[in-house]
Amino acid sequence: MTGNRVVVFKGPGEVGVESTDYPKLELPEDVANGLGIKKSAPHAVILRLVTTNICGSDQHMVRGRTTAPVGQTLGHEITGEVVEVGDDVLFVKEGDICSVPFNIACGRCRMCNEGKTGICLNVNPARAGAAYGYVDMGGWIGGQAEYVMVPYADFNLLKFPDRDQALAKILDLTMLSDIFPTGYHGAYTAGVTTGSTVYVAGAGPVGLAAAYSAQLLGAATVIVGDMNTSRLRQAESFGCETVDLSSGNELADMIEQILGEPEVDAAVDAVGFEARGHGADADEAPATVLNDIMTIARAGASLGIPGLYVTGDPGGVDENAKVGQIGVRLGLGWAKSHALVTGQCPVKKYNRQLMNMILSDKAHIADAVNAVSISLDEAPEGYQDFDKGAAKKYVIDPHGMVAA
Numbered sequence: 001m002t003g004n005r006v007v008v009f010k011g012p013g014e015v016g017v018e019s020t021d022y023p024k025l026e027l028p029e030d031v032a033n034g035l036g037i038k039k040s041a042p043h044a045v046i047l048r049l050v051t052t053n054i055c056g057s058d059q060h061m062v063r064g065r066t067t068a069p070v071g072q073t074l075g076h077e078i079t080g081e082v083v084e085v086g087d088d089v090l091f092v093k094e095g096d097i098c099s100v101p102f103n104i105a106c107g108r109c110r111m112c113n114e115g116k117t118g119i120c121l122n123v124n125p126a127r128a129g130a131a132y133g134y135v136d137m138g139g140w141i142g143g144q145a146e147y148v149m150v151p152y153a154d155f156n157l158l159k160f161p162d163r164d165q166a167l168a169k170i171l172d173l174t175m176l177s178d179i180f181p182t183g184y185h186g187a188y189t190a191g192v193t194t195g196s197t198v199y200v201a202g203a204g205p206v207g208l209a210a211a212y213s214a215q216l217l218g219a220a221t222v223i224v225g226d227m228n229t230s231r232l233r234q235a236e237s238f239g240c241e242t243v244d245l246s247s248g249n250e251l252a253d254m255i256e257q258i259l260g261e262p263e264v265d266a267a268v269d270a271v272g273f274e275a276r277g278h279g280a281d282a283d284e285a286p287a288t289v290l291n292d293i294m295t296i297a298r299a300g301a302s303l304g305i306p307g308l309y310v311t312g313d314p315g316g317v318d319e320n321a322k323v324g325q326i327g328v329r330l331g332l333g334w335a336k337s338h339a340l341v342t343g344q345c346p347v348k349k350y351n352r353q354l355m356n357m358i359l360s361d362k363a364h365i366a367d368a369v370n371a372v373s374i375s376l377d378e379a380p381e382g383y384q385d386f387d388k389g390a391a392k393k394y395v396i397d398p399h400g401m402v403a404a
Helices: 029-035 056-062 163-168 170-177 179-189 205-216 229-236 251-259 288-296 330-335 351-359 365-369 376-387
Strands: 004-011 014-020 045-053 077-085 097-100 147-150 197-201 221-226 241-244 266-269 302-304 339-341 371-374 393-396
Touching (some): 014 376, 045 170, 077 147, 097 170, 163 170, 170 179, 179 197, 179 302, 179 365, 197 205, 205 221, 205 229, 205 266, 205 365, 229 241, 241 251, 251 288, 266 288, 288 302, 365 371, 376 393
Parallel strands (some): 221 241, 371 393
Antiparallel strands (some): 004 014, 045 077
């Protein structure tokens, strides 16, 4: 059988593309042994990657800001063609092109039955929830590769109805594995609806996806805050208002200049634990965004928090931050009766509907996040450029299937 190549974390600030074994229809050792279940996976398929994206969550590992070991395989944003099917797979077949939710879910446990597929109980011995190519997420091989194994395929895979149509819209459809549903989840759980005023903290790909999703949900005004001017210009390209947090001006004052009042109906944190304070030379201050959104969200508002927060951060600013304990002004949120929604997006809750929006030409998420395709061998360069703040979403094309 053919081999495989996969992107691997080689130490802080460094990734490489390494040869590895072709995947088998088997669960990872730590999942099978830790949960006491069979290693063989006749419920699985092997995918040949059509596209696989670089995510800001990957960058946290590559920067050395998690407990990821050297040799950790990377990549959880997966779209692929089925090339091998387990004996127990009933409803997908070889040749199907499918989107893969980044959360791995069994489809059998209490959480899956409740639609909470981000915290499946049967895919990770260490904690609820698993993902491909991510630290502490069950030992599943990453999908920034040529081939990948997907378990519980009938449950996890979202099959595109028409191959030619899918390939024609692949730069949009590849966003269904993570950032489009995640951004939508941030806006939806923040309560965005017709006529809402919305603040999105962070103009990286997830923030841009949240801002675009807020528009789909009917927001009247979407304001995006960041310190990266090129990313702010990208938000403006599809109709967002922006605030430059490097200016040192008060966020509430900048929002008031746009809306005529210093608060919004809904707010989204698309930054997470590597947040910095305001001002051009501000130091890292991990609670900044959470405190910002509680400050500028009206009383009774909901706060969507798709930004990543971790329980282990070797580079944390203090001993508390290293275990995910940060200085959030919870009393402020309590006094304003805010609802906070955290955790992994349950991708399956949204991906089919968002696929329909793309296929019916109602959503153009690739344009919103400025998707750019690169080869697998260009992945290390893509990581470097993304880490420098490029206003792009890097889509890896391992087999040359993305149209020029």
